[in-house]
Amino acid sequence: MSRGLYTLTSGMITQQRKIDITSNNLANINTAGYKKEQAVTTNFGSLLLSKVNQNGIKQTTEQLGQVSLIRIAEDNNTIHSQGALDQTDGAFDFAILGSGFFGINNNGNVQYTRNGSFDLDNEGYLVLGDKGRVQGEYGDIFIGTDKYNCTEDGGIYVEGELIDKIAIYDFETYDVIDKISEGMYGATVQAQLMEYPVVKKGMIERSNVNMADEMVEVMSSQRALQNASQAIKMYDQIMELAATRIGSLN
Structure with missing residues (x-):
């Protein structure tokens, strides 16, 4: 030929x-x-x-x-460039400013995403649709109410008491993460918990x-x-x- x-x-x-x-x-x-x-x-x-x-x-x-x-x-x-942040004022909407990923407990396996369009399940835990529960520094985040406050470092306060902090993870290189589905990633190495993340409540990061x-x-x-x-x-x-x-x- x-x-x-x-x-x-x-x-x-x-x-x-x-x-x-x-x-x-x-x-x-x-x-x-x-x-x-x-x-x-x-x-x-x-x-x-x-x-x-x-x-x-x-x-x-x-x-x-x-x-x-x-x-x-x-x-x-x-x-992995930053997408635009939209103000939604949603009670359970979050966006990360800068690098990092939310952690989602999917049947015992932690997956990572920038999608912060969360909600509460019927038990009061913060979840991402049917993907799983959002991870805090103490595990699955239980809020139980829409009457709460969130600080920019991800701290969740109910009636003035800190109940957990949204865990924001990052990696030294993004070569170690693999796409699982649209906006969801798995990793071949242990993710690092960020010390000083910037989390915006009532906002959503749009696609880039x-x-x-x-x-x-x-x-x-x-x-x-x-x-x-x-x-x-x-x-x-x-x-x-x-x-x-x-x-x-x-």
């Missing part, structure tokens, strides 16, 4: 992967705490190109360099997805995909013509 077909086909697959990722970003533009993703592309295999020089009976080889036939989308890269940027990315990938498709059709026509003419030779 022509090298060009390998290159064009891999390019189409890569552009389709980019479109899928960008479409997912757009679908989660209103998901609290969602962090946008980008495709990470890389070369798949390479060929060593050499030039053979002939001078009489003497032959030498000159290395020209390497070329890759295929480029693939190897992984997704999550962009910029619609204009994502639309430009989609259109660019679609254009590249269409160009590659047209080029493949041209290759197919050229190869068909070549095969026909070679077959007609006597």
Whole structure:
């Protein structure tokens, strides 16, 4: 098969992967705490190109360099930049200003998120939907009422008494966290409890997805995909013509 077909086909697959990722970003533009993703592309295999020089009976080889036939989308890269904070005045809405994650007890496993759209379950514990209970420094946070105060360091006060402090976790590098679902992450190492977090009550962190940027990315990938498709059709026509003419030779 022509090298060009390998290159064009891999390019189409890569552009389709980019479109899928960008479409997912757009679908989660209103998901609290969602962090946008980008495709990470890389070369798949390479060929060593050499030039053979002939001078009489003497032959030498000159290395020209390497070329890759295929480029693939190897992984997704999550962009953990701060999203805009919206004032909701919700009794159980929280946002983290700066780095860090809320901890959610999901069936005994702690998962991490920037989504602070919490509520109380029927037992009075602070929860994130059906994901699990929000973690404090003493475990699952029990409030039991909407009449409470929260300080910027995450301290929860009921009738003037500190009952717990929202645990805010962070990592030395975000390479150790893996996406579990939209806005939820798991970690391969022990998270570090932040000493001086900044927690805003009655606010929600919106996604860091910029619609204009994502639309430009989609259109660019679609254009590249269409160009590659047209080029493949041209290759197919050229190869068909070549095969026909070679077959007609006597």
